[in-house]
Amino acid sequence: MTALPARHVAAESSADKLEEIRALVDGELHEVNRIILEMMQSEISLIPELARHIVAAGGKRVRPILTLLAARLCGYRGTRQIGLAACVEFIHTATLLHDDVVDESDLRRGNPTANAVWGNKAPVLVGDFLFSRAFQLMVADGSLKVLAILSNASAVIAEGEVHQLVTANDTATTEAAYLQVIAAKTAALFKAACQIGAVVADRPEIEEMALAAYGDNLGIAFQLVDDALDYHAKQALLGKSVGDDFREGKITLPVLLAFARGDEEERAFWRRTLENLDQTPEDLERAQALLARHGAIEATIARAEEYGERARQALAIFPYSRAKQAMLDLLDFCIARAY
Amino acid sequence: MTALPARHVAAESSADKLEEIRALVDGELHEVNRIILEMMQSEISLIPELARHIVAAGGKRVRPILTLLAARLCGYRGTRQIGLAACVEFIHTATLLHDDVVDESDLRRGNPTANAVWGNKAPVLVGDFLFSRAFQLMVADGSLKVLAILSNASAVIAEGEVHQLVTANDTATTEAAYLQVIAAKTAALFKAACQIGAVVADRPEIEEMALAAYGDNLGIAFQLVDDALDYHAKQALLGKSVGDDFREGKITLPVLLAFARGDEEERAFWRRTLENLDQTPEDLERAQALLARHGAIEATIARAEEYGERARQALAIFPYSRAKQAMLDLLDFCIARAY
Numbered sequence: 001m002t003a004l005p006a007r008h009v010a011a012e013s014s015a016d017k018l019e020e021i022r023a024l025v026d027g028e029l030h031e032v033n034r035i036i037l038e039m040m041q042s043e044i045s046l047i048p049e050l051a052r053h054i055v056a057a058g059g060k061r062v063r064p065i066l067t068l069l070a071a072r073l074c075g076y077r078g079t080r081q082i083g084l085a086a087c088v089e090f091i092h093t094a095t096l097l098h099d100d101v102v103d104e105s106d107l108r109r110g111n112p113t114a115n116a117v118w119g120n121k122a123p124v125l126v127g128d129f130l131f132s133r134a135f136q137l138m139v140a141d142g143s144l145k146v147l148a149i150l151s152n153a154s155a156v157i158a159e160g161e162v163h164q165l166v167t168a169n170d171t172a173t174t175e176a177a178y179l180q181v182i183a184a185k186t187a188a189l190f191k192a193a194c195q196i197g198a199v200v201a202d203r204p205e206i207e208e209m210a211l212a213a214y215g216d217n218l219g220i221a222f223q224l225v226d227d228a229l230d231y232h233a234k235q236a237l238l239g240k241s242v243g244d245d246f247r248e249g250k251i252t253l254p255v256l257l258a259f260a261r262g263d264e265e266e267r268a269f270w271r272r273t274l275e276n277l278d279q280t281p282e283d284l285e286r287a288q289a290l291l292a293r294h295g296a297i298e299a300t301i302a303r304a305e306e307y308g309e310r311a312r313q314a315l316a317i318f319p320y321s322r323a324k325q326a327m328l329d330l331l332d333f334c335i336a337r338a339y
Numbered sequence: 340m341t342a343l344p345a346r347h348v349a350a351e352s353s354a355d356k357l358e359e360i361r362a363l364v365d366g367e368l369h370e371v372n373r374i375i376l377e378m379m380q381s382e383i384s385l386i387p388e389l390a391r392h393i394v395a396a397g398g399k400r401v402r403p404i405l406t407l408l409a410a411r412l413c414g415y416r417g418t419r420q421i422g423l424a425a426c427v428e429f430i431h432t433a434t435l436l437h438d439d440v441v442d443e444s445d446l447r448r449g450n451p452t453a454n455a456v457w458g459n460k461a462p463v464l465v466g467d468f469l470f471s472r473a474f475q476l477m478v479a480d481g482s483l484k485v486l487a488i489l490s491n492a493s494a495v496i497a498e499g500e501v502h503q504l505v506t507a508n509d510t511a512t513t514e515a516a517y518l519q520v521i522a523a524k525t526a527a528l529f530k531a532a533c534q535i536g537a538v539v540a541d542r543p544e545i546e547e548m549a550l551a552a553y554g555d556n557l558g559i560a561f562q563l564v565d566d567a568l569d570y571h572a573k574q575a576l577l578g579k580s581v582g583d584d585f586r587e588g589k590i591t592l593p594v595l596l597a598f599a600r601g602d603e604e605e606r607a608f609w610r611r612t613l614e615n616l617d618q619t620p621e622d623l624e625r626a627q628a629l630l631a632r633h634g635a636i637e638a639t640i641a642r643a644e645e646y647g648e649r650a651r652q653a654l655a656i657f658p659y660s661r662a663k664q665a666m667l668d669l670l671d672f673c674i675a676r677a678y
Contacts, residue, residue, distance in 0.1 A: 044502045098467060102460040121441040121504055124463055128437060128470070129497035135474055135490035142483060151474035158468035163383045165460055 017333045018060060021326045025068040028082055032064050035086040039133045050114050050126045055093055062222070063193045064089045065330070070197020070211050072323040080141055080200045087137035088193045090130045091150065095157060095189075097127035102165065103248055107241045146196050153192035160184025169249040169275050171259050171267070178253055179220070182227075187219025194218075210314050217311035218331060224304035225338045227252035228297050231288055243284045249274040253303065255287075257296040266290055301338045308335050356672045357399060360665045364407040367421055371403050374425040378472045385457075389465045392453050394432055401561070402532045403428045404669070409536020409550050411662040419480055419539045426476035426489065427532045429469045434496060434528075436466035441504065442587055446580045485535050492531035499523025508588040508614050510598050510606070517592055518559070521566075526558025533557075549653050556650035557670060563643035564677045566591035567636050570627055582623045588613040592642065594626075596635040605629055640677045647674050 022029060040051035064085035071081035099105075100113040101120045107113060114123040131154075138147045164181045167173040194215030198208035230245040231254055245252055251274065259270050269286065273279045291297050308331050318324050361368060379390035403424035410420035438444075439452040440459045446452060453462040470493075477486045503520045506512040533554030537547035569584040570593055584591050590613065598609050608625065612618045630636050647670050657663050 042498055042501075044498055044505060046505055047498065047501055095467075098463050102463055120459065122501065124437050124441055125497055125500045125504060127467075128434075129494060129501065131467070131470065132490060132494035132497050135486070136494060139483060139487045139490050144478060144481060144483070147474070147486065148478045151471060151478050155468060155471035155475060158464055158471050159381055159383055159386065161464045162381075162386055162461065162468065165464060166383060166385055 017329055017336065021069075021329050021333065022061075022065065024322060024326050025065060025072070028068050028085070029061065029065065031079075031082045032061075032068070032085045032089070035083060035137075036089060039086065039090070039137065040130065042129070046118075046122060047126055047129055050097075050118060050122055051093070051130060053111075053114050053117065054096060054108075055089070059089075059093075061089065062330070062334075063092050063189055066190060066193040066215060066218075066327075067197050069323050069327050069330070070194045070215075071200055072197075073211070073318055073321060073327065074198050074201030074203045074207060076197070076201035078200065080143075081197060083137050083141055084146060084196050084200065085193075087134045087141075087150065088189065088196075090134035090137065091154060091157075092189060094127040094131035094134065095161070097123040097130070099161070101127075102161070103244070105244060107244075110241070143199065145199050149192050149195055149199065153188045156184045156188040160186075160188065164250070167251050169277065170251060171255075171270050171275055173251040173256065175253065175256055178251065178256060182220055182223040183216070186223040186226075187216045190219030190222065191215035206317065210317050213314035214311045214327065217307045217314065218334060221304040221307040221311065221331070222334045224253060224300055224307065225334060228254055228300040228304070228338055231291055232297055246273070246284055246287055247277075247279065249277050253300045254291050254296040257299050258287075258291050258294045261294040261296070262290060301335070304335055304338065308332075356668055356675065360408075360668050360672065361400070361404060363661060363665050364404060364411070367407050367424070368400065368404065370418075370421045371400075371407070371424045371428065374422060374476075375428060378425065378429070378476065379469065381468070385461060386465055386468055389436075389453050389457060389461055390432070390469060392450075392456065393435060393447075394428070398428075398432075400428065401669070401673075402431050402528055405529060405532040405554060405557075405666075406536050408662050408666050408669070409533040409554075410539055411536075412550070412657055412660060412666065413537050413540030413542045413546060415536070415540035417539065419482075420536060422476050422480055423485060423535050423539065424532075426473045426480075427528065427535075429473035429476065430489065430493060430496075431528060433466040433470040433473065434500070436462040436469070438500070440466075441500070442583070444583060446583075449580075482538065484538050488531050488534055488538065492527045495523045495527040499525075499527065503589070506590050508616065509590060510594075510609050510614055512590040512595065514592065514595055517590065517595060521559055521562040522555070525562040525565075526555045529558030529561065530554035545656065549656050552653035553650045553666065556646045556653065557673060560643040560646040560650065560670070561673045563592060563639055563646065564673060567593055567639040567643070567677055570630055571636055585612070585623055585626055586616075586618065588616050592639045593630050593635040596638050597626075597629050597633045600633040600635070601629060640674070643677065644674055647671075 036055055040048050040055060042048060067085040067088050068081055096108070097114055100108060101115050101123050105113050106116045138150055160181050164185055167177055167181060191212045192215070194211040195208055198211045227245065230242065230252065232242065255270065255274065259267060262270070269290070273283050273287065311331055312328060315324055315327060375394055379387050379394060381387060406424040406427050407420055435447070436453055439447060440454050440462050444452045445455045477489055499520050499522070503524055506516055506520060530551050531554070533550040534547055537550045566584065569581065569591065571581065594609065594613065598606060601609070608629070612622050612626065650670055651667060654663055654666060
C-alpha cells in the first residue's frame with residue numbers, strides 16, 4: 001500500500017481541526033440543529049423533505065459556529081445565540097437553494113442538489129420559506145439591532161449574487177469587482193454571524209466592530225480558498241465537484257490572475273471557454289495547466305492568507321480564551337482546506 | 340360602430356371604481372411609490388432595471404392601498420403606513436418574480452415577464468433582494484409586532500406556494516386543499532396588509548382582528564375571481580393571458596367544480612390536459628365549454644361573493660368613514676372584475 005499523498009493528509013487533519021472546534025460548542029450546536037429541524041417543519045411535507053436534503057446534508061455549519069463562538073468570546077451566558085445561529089444557517093441554506101437553481105448545479109458536497117432531484121420550482125419556493133423562517137427566528141429573538149444587521153446582510157448577499165451573475169462570462173471583470181462580489185455574497189453573512197455574537201452579549205461597539213472585521217476577512221479568505229479549490233480539490237474527499245465554476249463561466253480570482261498573466265492565445269482560450277461557454281472535455285485540464293503555469297492557485301491562496309491575517313489581527317483586542325483560540329483555529333482550518 | 344359588449348363596460352367601470360378609491364389615498368400612494376423607487380436602487384444596475392420592469396409595470400397596488408386605507412380607517416395620523424405599504428408591495432413583488440419563474444410564465448398584465456426577458460436567474464436573485472428590502476423597511480419602522488405579522492405572513496405565503504406546486508396536476512385535489520392554498524398564497528398578505536394598519540394606529544385587538552378578517556376574506560374573493568378570469572378574461576382589457584392556469588395544469592376551483600360535476604369522459608379530458616399536460620390547441624376552448632356547461636365560472640364567482648360578504652361584515656364594527664366606504668368599494672371592485 002502506498003501512503004496517502006500529502007494533500008490528503010493535510011485535508012484530513014484540517015477536517016480534524018474543525019471537529020475540535022465543533023467539540024467546544026457541541027452542546028449548543030446540538031440545540032441549533034434541534035431548532036433547525038423544528039423550524040423546517042410544515043404540513044406541506046415537500047418542505048421538510050427538501051429542507052432536510054440540504055440542511056441535514058452535512059454542511060460544515062461554519063456560520064452558526066461563528067455566532068456561537070463570538071457570543072462565547074464576548075462572555076455571553078444566555079441562550080439567544082442558539083436561535084440566532086439557527087437563523088444564520090437558515091439564511092445560508094435559503095441562499096444555497098437559490099444559488100444551485102441559478103448555477104444549474106447538479107452536485108453540492110458530492111450529493112445531488114435539490115434542483116437536480118426536484119427541479120427548479122420547489123427549491124425556489126422552499127428557499128423563500130426558509131428565508132421567512134430566518135426572519136421569524138429573528139423576531140422571536142426580539143432585538144431590532146440584530147434584525148437590522150441580518151436584514152442588511154441579506155440585502156447585501158442578494159446584491160452580491162446579482163453582481164456575480166452580471167460579471168459571469170466576462171473576462172474583463174476587475175479584481176476589485178471580484179472582491180466586491182465575494183465580500184457581498186459570502187463575507188457579509190460571516191461578518192453578520194460574528195457581529196451578532198457581540199450584540200447579544202451587549203458588548204461595546206469596538207468589540208462588535210472587531211468581530212465584524214474578523215468575520216468579513218474570514219469570509220473573503222474562505223471564498224478565495226473555495227474558488228481555488230474549484231480548480232484543484234479532490235472531489236471525493238471534499239465533496240466538491242471540481243470545475244463547476246469553469247463550466248458555468250464564473251469569473252474567479254484564479255482565472256483573473258491567469259488571464260492577466262497569459263498571452264493572447266491563452267486569453268483567447270479563456271474567452272472561448274468562459275465567455276462563450278464553448279468547452280470541450282479537455283478544456284478543464286487545459287485551464288488547470290494554465291493556472292499552474294502562472295501560479296494562479298498559489299497566488300489566490302496567498303491572498304486568502306493575507307485576509308486570514310487581517311481576521312487574526314481583528315481579534316487582537318480580545319484576551320486569550322478557548323473561544324478566541326477556536327476562532328483562530330477556524331481561520332487556520334479555512335486556509336488549510338486549500339492544501 | 341357596434342356598442343361595447345356588456346362585459347367590457349362592466350370591466351371599465353370597475354377600473355374607474357379603483358381609480359376613485361386610489362384618489363382617496365393619492366398623496367400617500369405617491370410617497371409609497373417614491374419609497375419603492377428609492378429602495379429598489381442598487382449599484383448593480385440590473386437590480387433597478389429588473390425591479391422597475393415589474394414594480395413600475397402598472398400593478399394595481401391593491402395591497403399597499405389596503406394598508407393605507409386600514410390605517411386611515413383606524414384614525415391613524417402619522418406616516419408609518421407609508422413605509423409599511425411599500426414593504427407590503429415589495430413582498431408581493433418578490434413573490435411575483437419567483438412565481439413567474441416557477442410557473443414559467445411569459446406574460447404578466449399583458450407584458451413580458453421578467454423571466455421572459457432576463458431568463459430565470461436574475462428574477463430569482465432580484466426577488467431575494469426585494470424581499471430583503473421589505474425586511475429593511477420593517478426594521479426601519481421599528482415595530483416588532485409588525486415584523487411578526489409580516490414575517491409570519493411571508494412564511495405562510497411561501498408554504499402556500501409550495502402547497503400549490505404539490506396540488507398542481509392533481510385533479511384529486513379537494514376544494515378544502517384549494518382553499519387552503521389560496522388563503523396562504525394570496526389572502527395571507529391581504530390580511531397582514533390590513534392588520535398592520537390597526538397596529539400602527541395602536542387600536543384594540545378587536546379592530547385588528549376585524550381588519551385581518553376583512554383582508555383574509557377579500558384576498559380569498561380576489562383569488563377566486565382571478566382563477567375564474569383565467570378562463571374568461573378579455574386579455575387585452577385586463578392584461579391577463581387567458582388559459583395560463585390551464586396550460587400549467589393548475590388546479591383551481593372552476594376546474595374542481597367542472598371535474599366533480601362532469602362525466603367519466605369529461606374527467607378523462609381534465610386528466611389528460613391537466614395531469615398529463617397533454618394538450619392540443621383546441622383544448623382550452625373545450626375546457627371553457629365544459630366550465631360553461633357546469634356553471635363552474637358562475638359558481639366560483641358566487642363563492643367569491645360569499646367571501647366578499649364576510650369581508651363586508653368584518654368591517655361592521657367600524658363607524659362610517661370615507662376610508663371604510665373605500666374599503667367596501669374595493670370589495671365591489673374585486674368582484675366586479677369578474678364581469
